[in-house]
Amino acid sequence: MASPLSFTGFVWKNLKRRRLRSLLTLCGIGMAIGAFVGLVGFSHAFEQGWQSIYSSSGIDIAVIQQTFLNTSVDEAAGAKLKALPVVAQATPMIYNLMDLTPEVNALVYGWKADSFEFQSLKVLSGRRFQDGQAEVMLGDLLAEDLKKQVGDTMEIQGTPFKVVGIYHGGSGLEAGAVIMPLDQLQQLSSMQGKVSTYHVRLRPTPRGMSAEAYRKEAQAEIEAALPGLRAMPATERANNNQFVRMAQGSAWGTSLIALLIGILGIANTMAMSVFERTREIGVLRSLGWKRRQVLVLIELEAGLLGLGGGLLGIVLGWCALHVLAILPQTASIASSSFPWALAVEALGLAVLAGLAAGALPAWRGAKLAPVEALRHV
Amino acid sequence: MSDATLEVRDLHKSYDEGRIEALRGVDLKIAAGEYVVITGQSGSGKSTLLHLLGGLDRPTSGEVRFRDARLCTATDLDSYRAESVGFVFQAFHLLPTLRAIENVQVPMLALNHPRADRAARARALLEEMDMGHRAEQYPNQLSAGERQRVAVARALANDPEILLADEPTGNLDSVNSAHIMEILIGLQRRRGMSLIVVTHEQEIARAAPRLIRMRDGKVEA
Ligand SMILES: Nc1ncnc2c1ncn2[C@@H]1O[C@H](COP(=O)(O)OP(=O)(O)OP(=O)(O)O)[C@@H](O)[C@H]1O
Ligand SMILES: [Mg+2]
Numbered sequence: 001m002a003s004p005l006s007f008t009g010f011v012w013k014n015l016k017r018r019r020l021r022s023l024l025t026l027c028g029i030g031m032a033i034g035a036f037v038g039l040v041g042f043s044h045a046f047e048q049g050w051q052s053i054y055s056s057s058g059i060d061i062a063v064i065q066q067t068f069l070n071t072s073v074d075e076a077a078g079a080k081l082k083a084l085p086v087v088a089q090a091t092p093m094i095y096n097l098m099d100l101t102p103e104v105n106a107l108v109y110g111w112k113a114d115s116f117e118f119q120s121l122k123v124l125s126g127r128r129f130q131d132g133q134a135e136v137m138l139g140d141l142l143a144e145d146l147k148k149q150v151g152d153t154m155e156i157q158g159t160p161f162k163v164v165g166i167y168h169g170g171s172g173l174e175a176g177a178v179i180m181p182l183d184q185l186q187q188l189s190s191m192q193g194k195v196s197t198y199h200v201r202l203r204p205t206p207r208g209m210s211a212e213a214y215r216k217e218a219q220a221e222i223e224a225a226l227p228g229l230r231a232m233p234a235t236e237r238a239n240n241n242q243f244v245r246m247a248q249g250s251a252w253g254t255s256l257i258a259l260l261i262g263i264l265g266i267a268n269t270m271a272m273s274v275f276e277r278t279r280e281i282g283v284l285r286s287l288g289w290k291r292r293q294v295l296v297l298i299e300l301e302a303g304l305l306g307l308g309g310g311l312l313g314i315v316l317g318w319c320a321l322h323v324l325a326i327l328p329q330t331a332s333i334a335s336s337s338f339p340w341a342l343a344v345e346a347l348g349l350a351v352l353a354g355l356a357a358g359a360l361p362a363w364r365g366a367k368l369a370p371v372e373a374l375r376h377v
Numbered sequence: 378m379s380d381a382t383l384e385v386r387d388l389h390k391s392y393d394e395g396r397i398e399a400l401r402g403v404d405l406k407i408a409a410g411e412y413v414v415i416t417g418q419s420g421s422g423k424s425t426l427l428h429l430l431g432g433l434d435r436p437t438s439g440e441v442r443f444r445d446a447r448l449c450t451a452t453d454l455d456s457y458r459a460e461s462v463g464f465v466f467q468a469f470h471l472l473p474t475l476r477a478i479e480n481v482q483v484p485m486l487a488l489n490h491p492r493a494d495r496a497a498r499a500r501a502l503l504e505e506m507d508m509g510h511r512a513e514q515y516p517n518q519l520s521a522g523e524r525q526r527v528a529v530a531r532a533l534a535n536d537p538e539i540l541l542a543d544e545p546t547g548n549l550d551s552v553n554s555a556h557i558m559e560i561l562i563g564l565q566r567r568r569g570m571s572l573i574v575v576t577h578e579q580e581i582a583r584a585a586p587r588l589i590r591m592r593d594g595k596v597e598a
Contacts, residue, residue: 004495290459
């Protein structure tokens with residue numbers, strides 16, 4: 001015994017009628033959403049990696065150059081920073097992305113041997129490097145990747161370095177990085193006298209003051225003492241970092257293009273389906289269906305295609321993230337935990353894409369005059 | 378006040394910016410529960426008149442009145458079609474993706490019929506058409522005569538007062554034709570519906586209690 005026909009049941013049957021076409025459309029939008037989940041998820045993981053570097057080493061504020069083109073800070077700023085009463089510790093650092101071998105490129109940090117940032121690292125074997133020496137420490141993931149041990153030498157941009165320690169870092173980003181003396185990296189990247197940023201730990205928040213207010217005050221104080229530089233909360237710095245921004249930019253750019261193609265796919269499918277069903281739409285109208293109901297019918301079909309594509313896309317994205325978490329090139333960045341919030345966002349995006357794609361065909365279908373539609377052959 | 382269910386006054390309908398005049402001044406009254414047959418040559422405007430009577434289209438000038446109220450706005454026409462009119466077409470026009478019983482429920486979706494009632498009501502209508510045993514079939518699994526009986530059940534879905542049939546027997550053999558006409562006239566009698574049938578068939582026309590002949594967009598005297 002058949003259950004009562006419902007609006008959604010009708011929608012479902014219409015999609016099922018053109019099974020192959022519906023499936024292909026689903027794949028189109030699914031790929032787009034998959035790209036979105038994979039790429040944006042990956043860039044989120046990247047951002048989180050940075051964030052945990054800051055939080056695990058207890059950094060409150062990063063001092064950076066304000067201008068877009070000039071991204072380095074003069075080393076002279078260090079002394080002034082340390083003289084400020086709110087500042088407990090300030091340590092300079094440089095970071096850069098470098099090719100270590102033709103296949104492997106990694107983040108290279110330049111730290112001072114006495115930097116407080118070492119506190120968040122666990123030295124697994126060997127020791128800390130010494131300032132002024134051609135020595136490096138490797139993250140455990142990277143060391144494994146490069147098959148290097150304490151005592152080995154390796155060449156970075158033509159200069160030989162001795163591996164003196166292997167460490168485990170608080171974040172995946174650190175696990176895949178190289179750390180060397182600040183002065184060595186300054187030489188390698190021709191940044192004598194310059195650093196990328198100063199990381200600042202503040203003195204404890206005074207009683208009766210909120211941490212937030214205290215940090216704001218400290219920011220203002222630092223910026224007043226060092227004109228031209230900017231004091232950024234560490235959390236903000238993590239997603240404002242040039243690498244993170246680049247990753248996010250390309251992730252969104254690529255997925256938007258994919259999404260646009262997916263939307264065009266649904267729009268094409270729905271336009272064809274409305275055209276083929278012109279007479280059926282006339283029949284519906286002759287049976288008393290209102291324009292609005294025809295519109296809703298077609299929009300529901302398009303929305304359902306979007307929803308199905310979204311679900312498929314989440315599965316694809318999930319697979320992509322898993323593959324990225326396994327591949328040696330990306331394992332240090334991709335986290336294996338699935339970004340559920342992003343998946344929900346992607347599903348919403350997919351449904352919206354479907355509705356947007358269906359809007360024009362739906363409007364055209366609803367606009368058909370019943371008699372004309374019935375006469376259609 | 379008039380006792381007519383449907384009344385048209387000086388109805389004109391032209392196409393192609395007036396180049397084609399399908400209706401050229403039709404006046405007509407149809408009483409509640411009346412059975413009327415419309416005949417006339419091909420192109421004389423029968424379908425056009427039926428479409429205007431059924432609220433599927435709007436006249437170029439003149440008016441269609443239902444229960445003494447003029448149908449003017451699009452919403453008037455939508456709810457008039459949904460609640461008061463049932464259409465039967467020559468080509469059946471069943472939806473191919475839906476089973477017979479689901480096809481019968483399509484007009485119910487236009488109104489907010491309680492969900493639970495729909496299937497039961499559709500089944501009862503199919504049984505009334507002697508089609509209960511074919512309720513789960515798809516249209517392409519049915520014979521022409523069976524399809525038209527499903528279409529009649531569908532036309533009755535919202536319990537309309539007016540049944541409009543445009544050459545309902547045009548695609549049927551003589552046995553099925555007679556059967557469908559029997560069903561339609563039976564419905565008109567039992568339910569007290571107004572029944573308007575457009576046809577070319579002399580036999581149907583001869584048997585009609587009231588016959589309207591059309592010629593060149595007008596009713597012949
Ligand atoms: N949409 C349209 N555009 C142009 N002309 C039309 C349109 N619809 C109908 N006509 C014309 O209006 C006239 C009446 O058409 P109608 O369909 O009402 O005739 P009919 O009496 O039902 O004919 P038949 O018996 O062949 O079905 C015809 O000349 C037809 O060509
Ligand atoms: Mg006709």
